[in-house]
Amino acid sequence: MNPLAYYELQAAHSLFGKAAGALEAGEARKVRAVAERYAEIEAAVLGSAEARGVCLQPEAIDDAFEEIRARYEDPAAFDDALDDAGLRHGDLRTALGRSLLVEAVMARVGARVPPVGETEAEIFYYTHLERFRSPETRTARHILITINDTLADNRREAAERRIGEIARRLAARPARFGEQAMKHSECPTALNGGLLGDMPRGQLYPELEAVLFALREGEVSAPVESELGFHVLLCERIHAERTLPWAEVAESLRTRLTEERSRRETRLWLQGLMATATVS
Template sequence: MKTVEKPVRTEPYTLLRASLAMYQKAPDKLEPAELKRAQAQARNEYKLESRVLGAPEASGVIIPERELQMAYKEIRDRYEEESEFLSDLAKNRLTEETLRQALYRQCKVNAVLESVAARAPEVNEVEIGIYYHLHAEKFNRPELRDACHIFISINPDYPENTRENAEARIQEICAKLHKKPHKFAELALKHSECPTSLNGGSLGKVPRGKLYPELDAVLFNLKAGEVSEVVESEIGFHVLLCKQIHRAETISLKNATPKIRQLMKERYRRNCQRAWLANLPVAEPEGNSYGG
């Protein structure tokens, strides 16, 4: 006779947290396959948290009532109505009391992991220097052009977009811009067929090689504030504006040091936590947290 396994009920708050992290949806909104994956993730997280809370480092950790209240308030303040808040708790098999208990547990796990991370070694200047030279490409910023464009397409299916008419339209726009370049955003909104028209034709800060080659060649020969002549690419006609030039630069070791220090500090902290977690004993099952 086959043994029928009893369904495993995942601890409600952990399941809710996993569901939101993985799918941005509450468990009751998940498809069966999604729910199964979220339950598996939640069980793994809960087991790991149990191991953290069973470690000697957790024995002396006490979460202040103020911290717990802040965590609870952060969730409660997402709801305008108390009834809506309580309804969502009920949907997720939670009450105000069990939510507080779950938040206390989460705060304690975070506090233990923070205390473990604090053991990470300090980052020294030699390590920072080595990182800087090994990752030199990260600290070399290419020349950037803050650019805008107005675009008219070539499409023989529309009378106004035949090659002849499209070129006549863009030439007329270009002539206006050379007289009044300050009207670029206004004319982009009115005439450009690119979605960027809603933002004054802005292409953002672009490096060499990002745009069509014809546009790239023209843009990087413009002066700041200068409007181009009409440029043709494989998709149609353009007029470019170079709003600002950001020269290429190499960030010095001195200026890069704070960012490198922070990056390496976080890496050391994570490595310290991972090594500690890997050596934790397997926790015993906790009561009915996974009971059916």
């Protein structure tokens, strides 16, 4: 087996979405360079003191094998891709085992760092409060009537008339919005009473966003047109911009900071390992 075959298979897929045998000359050179670097890293990591005693769960290789096989339309396409790369099933399993061991060693190195404590995380929080601001959002519902000249009820004039009638009914009785959405809306959200969810700015079509963020809480809009068709919007609730309180973010922040510290430790360890290997 070509010792680079596995990494060439993986690099060809991740970089170009192709089988190794389908690469253009320039792509093949790029894949080869990446594969050679990965192979150097693998050799250095598996030869390190930190690799001693690391082992895999029995099902890990099977799961990784199936994950790669699932990329392909059928078993024949999978086997063809392996043939292009110069791999057999057994070769792939062996290479996967080595790759998974590399990941396990890196995880072991990262786990050496102590977890970030509450005091350190709290200091980070109060010195970076701008990162914990939650923008204004609005809980929105909508009713959509599409425009389709091939359907009598959805020709522009008919669709505009229908949405106007719905808007007039809802102006008098906004509490009927969910019922009217389920009865009349042509959007899949109709099944949930037209609920769009909590919408920040930048998520909706500009025409809809401008209308939604001008509504008062509980107010129903006049008809508004987007490229989808005609809409009526309900601003069900306004959630003001706020800074997330420490208690709400404490646990997730400690986890994130610990993960960042772990990745940094792993990166520095690998840089030192590769520098030593280069000198040797």
